[in-house]
Amino acid sequence: xxxPTPQTIGVALTALKxxxxxxxxxSERLQRVANDATALLIEPGGVTVVFDAFLDAYNxxxxxxVQRSTDGRDSTAAIADTLxxxxxxxxxxxxxxxxAQHRLx
Amino acid sequence: xxxxxxxxxxxxxxxxxxTAEALLRAHARLRDEVMPAAASAIRAVxxxxxxxxxxxxxxxxxxxxQIWNGLSSLEGLLATLLSPIQIPFWxxxxxxxxxxxxxxxxGMVGDMNITNREVHLRWHGAAADAYDKVLPAHxxxxxxxxxxADTIQRSLTWAGTAAAVFYAALLAILxxxxxxxxxxxxxxxxxxxxxxxxxxxxxxxxxxxxxLGALVVVGTEVFARMKIWxxxxxxxxxDNSAFPNRRWPPSRTDWxxxxxxxxxxxxxxxVR
Numbered sequence: 001x002x003x004p005t006p007q008t009i010g011v012a013l014t015a016l017k018x019x020x021x022x023x024x025x026x027s028e029r030l031q032r033v034a035n036d037a038t039a040l041l042i043e044p045g046g047v048t049v050v051f052d053a054f055l056d057a058y059n060x061x062x063x064x065x066v067q068r069s070t071d072g073r074d075s076t077a078a079i080a081d082t083l084x085x086x087x088x089x090x091x092x093x094x095x096x097x098x099x100a101q102h103r104l105x
Numbered sequence: 106x107x108x109x110x111x112x113x114x115x116x117x118x119x120x121x122x123x124t125a126e127a128l129l130r131a132h133a134r135l136r137d138e139v140m141p142a143a144a145s146a147i148r149a150v151x152x153x154x155x156x157x158x159x160x161x162x163x164x165x166x167x168x169x170x171q172i173w174n175g176l177s178s179l180e181g182l183l184a185t186l187l188s189p190i191q192i193p194f195w196x197x198x199x200x201x202x203x204x205x206x207x208x209x210x211x212g213m214v215g216d217m218n219i220t221n222r223e224v225h226l227r228w229h230g231a232a233a234d235a236y237d238k239v240l241p242a243h244x245x246x247x248x249x250x251x252x253x254a255d256t257i258q259r260s261l262t263w264a265g266t267a268a269a270v271f272y273a274a275l276l277a278i279l280x281x282x283x284x285x286x287x288x289x290x291x292x293x294x295x296x297x298x299x300x301x302x303x304x305x306x307x308x309x310x311x312x313x314x315x316x317l318g319a320l321v322v323v324g325t326e327v328f329a330r331m332k333i334w335x336x337x338x339x340x341x342x343x344d345n346s347a348f349p350n351r352r353w354p355p356s357r358t359d360w361x362x363x364x365x366x367x368x369x370x371x372x373x374x375x376v377r
Contacts, residue, residue, distance in 0.1 A: 004375045012227035012375045019224040026213050026247075033250070036206055040199045048189040050271065050324035054264060057335035061257060064342040065250070071353035072246060078356035079239070086232070086373055089364035104371035 004105050009094060016087040023080035027073050034069035037062055110204060114197045114262065121193045121269040124276055128190065131279045132183050139283060143176055143306075146290050150299060161300070168303055175310035179282070182317055186275060193272070196265030200258045207254035213247040232372030235360035242354035249347035253338055260334040267331065271324045278320065282313035 004012075041059050048055060099105045147169045151162070217240065219225060225237060286309045293302025343351050363372045 002377060004377045008377060009375055015223040015227040016373075019222060022216060022222065026216065026243075029209060029213055033206055033209055036202065036209075040202055042192075042195050042199065044189050044192070044195075048192065049186060050321060050328050051189060051192055051268065053325075054328040054332045054335065057332040057339070058257075058261070058264075061253075061335050061338045061342065064339060065253065065257075068246070068250060068342055068348055068353055072243075072250075075353045075356045076243065078358050079243075082356070082358040082362050083236075086362065086364040090373060093364075093366060098366055099371075102366045102369070102371075104366040104369075105375050105377070 003100065009105075013087050013091055016083055016090075020080045020083035020087065023076050023083065027077040027080060030069045030073040030076060034066050034073060037065045037069060110258075110262065111201065114201060114265075117266055117269055118194060118197060121272065124269065124273050125190050128187060128272060128276045128279065131276065131283060132180075132187055135183065135279070135283060136180055139286060140176055140180060143173070143286075143290060146294055147173060150293060150303065153299075155299075165300070165303060168307055172303070172306050172310060175307070175314060179310060179313055179317070182314075182321075183275075183279065186317075186321070190272060193265045193268040196261045196268060200261035200265065203254050203258035203261065207251050207258060210247055210251040210254060214244055214251060217244050217247065227376055228373055229376055230372045230374035231370070232361040232363050233374065235357075239357045239360060242349075246347050246353050249341065249344070253341050256334070256338055256341075260331065260338075264328070264331050267324075267327055271320070271327075274320055275317075278313060278316045282309060285309040285312075 041062050042055050043059070044055070093099060150169060151166065153159070215221075219237075219240060225233075286306060289302050289305035289309050291302070292298045293306055295302070342348065345351075348354070361372070363370075
């Protein structure tokens, strides 16, 4: 099997880092979504008579939305970190000539 | 030009601002002018030296007390109903914010579209292939957040409108009551028609209390039905297909974290 050129490896690593950055952006986006949704809770702080049942249910939906967004922030951040670590490991092993030694690219 | 959501909301906000101002003014008038005037009128009837009023005081006094109690109940109920008068504004304001959130999450779905990215063309191997399989669950979760934000936005827009209609109906009742009660009170102050006026005062208050009670019942029923939208949204946000175990899909990083070749394989392999 032919060995990939340093340029090919460089392009592949760039793509992997871009992928990691994309997930970081999504994680940051979901953090913003969670923050914004938290600010959308409606807590009048008094008796609202006819609106109580609706507002309670709305606030419950908003809390669920915040939870899902916060989970999403953590999950996407983990993917971003893992892809970054993959790129780092690959680059370090390439620098140490391990791919050539093992004939694995 | 299309009549956008923001235009719809602006129109309703302006209309509710006028309703709220009129309601608060009418309530203040009831509390600060009509009730003190009614108290004076009731005192005047109670202390009138007119012989037939003196003779009929035993019958009239309880009715006057009922009128005063009714008036106090009406004012108290109005004060309670008016305390959350800002709710239509909050609901519309939040509807617009949810529309922006929907745009944000939809942007995420676009960013994660696999055709926009190169990593899948540059890498293969067990880990790279496993990574490909992780992506769809996250896109589905983001899409569900977008759909839910859109539904929340629509629900809040209509809930805000329903709340504004509730207050418009309240204003109509209050205006009708105030006009009727002042007329009845003027009649009660004219000695020849005092009894007619007292009966009319009692009737006007009874009708207003009944109308207010009916409005509260209908309003509560309408918002209880709107609550169903929110229950459905809770179901969507707990849906196992988009949010397994009621959470955002797991990262599954163990599927694609192995980048080393020192273990004898290349799970991330550069495409040549």
